[in-house]
Amino acid sequence: MRLLEPLVPDPRAPLARLHPMAKIVAALILMLALFITVDLLTSGVVVGALLVAARFSGLPPRSLMARAAPLLIGAASLGIFNAVLSQSPVSGAAIALRIIGVSLAGMLAVATIDPTDLADALVEHAHAPSRFVVGALAAFRLFPLFSREWDVLGLARRARGIEADRTYVDRLRAFPGRALGLLVAAIRRATRLALAMDARGFGAQPCRTLARPRALTLPDAVLVAGALVVAAGATSLSIALGTWRPLIAF
Amino acid sequence: MSSRVSWRTVDIVVTAAIAVAFGVVFWAWNALWAAATPAFLAVPPAQNILYGTWLAAGVVAGLVVQKPGAALFAELVAASVSLILGSQWGLDAALSGLFQGAGAELAFALFRYRRWHFTAALLAAALAAIGAWIHDTPLYYAELPLTDQLVIGAFMLISAIVIAGVGSWWLTRALVQTGVLAQFPSGRSQQRI
Numbered sequence: 078m079r080l081l082e083p084l085v086p087d088p089r090a091p092l093a094r095l096h097p098m099a100k101i102v103a104a105l106i107l108m109l110a111l112f113i114t115v116d117l118l119t120s121g122v123v124v125g126a127l128l129v130a131a132r133f134s135g136l137p138p139r140s141l142m143a144r145a146a147p148l149l150i151g152a153a154s155l156g157i158f159n160a161v162l163s164q165s166p167v168s169g170a171a172i173a174l175r176i177i178g179v180s181l182a183g184m185l186a187v188a189t190i191d192p193t194d195l196a197d198a199l200v201e202h203a204h205a206p207s208r209f210v211v212g213a214l215a216a217f218r219l220f221p222l223f224s225r226e227w228d229v230l231g232l233a234r235r236a237r238g239i240e241a242d243r244t245y246v247d248r249l250r251a252f253p254g255r256a257l258g259l260l261v262a263a264i265r266r267a268t269r270l271a272l273a274m275d276a277r278g279f280g281a282q283p284c285r286t287l288a289r290p291r292a293l294t295l296p297d298a299v300l301v302a303g304a305l306v307v308a309a310g311a312t313s314l315s316i317a318l319g320t321w322r323p324l325i326a327f
Numbered sequence: 328m329s330s331r332v333s334w335r336t337v338d339i340v341v342t343a344a345i346a347v348a349f350g351v352v353f354w355a356w357n358a359l360w361a362a363a364t365p366a367f368l369a370v371p372p373a374q375n376i377l378y379g380t381w382l383a384a385g386v387v388a389g390l391v392v393q394k395p396g397a398a399l400f401a402e403l404v405a406a407s408v409s410l411i412l413g414s415q416w417g418l419d420a421a422l423s424g425l426f427q428g429a430g431a432e433l434a435f436a437l438f439r440y441r442r443w444h445f446t447a448a449l450l451a452a453a454l455a456a457i458g459a460w461i462h463d464t465p466l467y468y469a470e471l472p473l474t475d476q477l478v479i480g481a482f483m484l485i486s487a488i489v490i491a492g493v494g495s496w497w498l499t500r501a502l503v504q505t506g507v508l509a510q511f512p513s514g515r516s517q518q519r520i
Contacts, residue, residue: 115469163470183418213404216343223351264507267344271337
């Protein structure tokens with residue numbers, strides 16, 4: 078299995094330096110603006126704004142393009158699918174552009190956030206329960222291990238002649254057994270990890286202090302305000318020109 | 328009562344680890360989904376017959392850990408994994424995880440977190456599919472007539488019941504036999520050989 082290369086943004090870029098919470102809220106605002114309507118104009122304005130934002134994300138344009146390629150294919154096929162079945166190319170294009178906007182907003186926000194920063198922000202600002210956030214972060218760190226384990230399981234099974242790996246039917250048939258093997262390994266490792274965390278007093282104290290407190294600053298507020306302006310501007314422009322089509326009407 | 332509801336560290340970490348392991352499984356499944364696309368070109372909605380795998384994480388976590396909130400927590404973590412690793416669906420993956428997890432959670436809540444039998448697994452899978460359908464339809468298939476939307480929903484439901492329902496039940500049974508669930512109430516039903 079080949080995992081996608083993680084997108085690594087330039088840490089000095091304006092978007093990369095902002096607070097994770099601000100980026101998530103800004104992305105959610107834009108996603109909401111797209112979610113409530115199906116029209117080309119709103120989606121077009123928001124996608125345009127996102128492309129400008131991408132310039133400031135510090136993400137290398139080439140790897141961003143590589144990451145966006147499957148999205149474009151997926152959005153295009155869903156758009157064609159809708160266009161054929163509803164017999165209207167315009168609404169198909171609107172669906173495709175809308176999916177691109179929703180995904181791009183989330184992708185820009187998430188690609189510029191470090192998982193540890195995200196966990197810190199969730200505990201500090203969203204007041205998420207710290208045991209669950211830290212527990213999830215600990216498990217998340219096992220991902221590279223698990224994906225290696227998946228490869229090893231596949232090789233081991235093939236060496237034993239279980240997994241021929243020739244046709245899709247073979248791969249499909251071998252899937253449940255391989256998944257079981259991975260789950261056994263994952264649960265075993267997680268049980269030991271939990272024991273080690275307990276031994277260090279994880280979650281024993283009801284009140285935790287923050288290791289890396291991080292206040293929201295003025296640029297963070299500017300980002301959220303900017304997202305609000307784009308969302309409200311795109312929506313009101315679309316309403317003014319009469320192209321806005323709320324979803325609930327279908 | 329409190330031991331049935333409150334979460335130990337091992338519950339939290341194992342639930343999250345099951346979700347992360349499923350994150351790997353989803354990745355492999357994505358490749359299969361993409362490879363299978365040509366086979367479904369004639370009837371695109373039928374491809375949703377493969378949908379059930381994405382709903383299995385919550386059901387398996389619920390059956391294994393048997394805590395209120397386990398299914399929702401697992402689906403959220405599984406979605407965040409694909410999100411942080413750069414799923415092309417971005418932040419929206421977390422939203423769909425929320426819908427799917429809430430569906431599975433509702434099923435276990437209907438049994439008041441006391442019954443973890445085959446029926447509960449099937450219901451959890453079915454409700455997770457309905458949650459996924461509620462999320463997907465307005466976003467991906469908004470321009471389709473209602474009948475087509477319902478056909479897609481039916482394929483998702485069948486797939487969920489077979490893969491996420493029966494499949495999760497089989498996975499959990501098999502896990503019990505390996506003995507890795509000794510820490511959990513679900514592991515107590517392990518049989519001596």
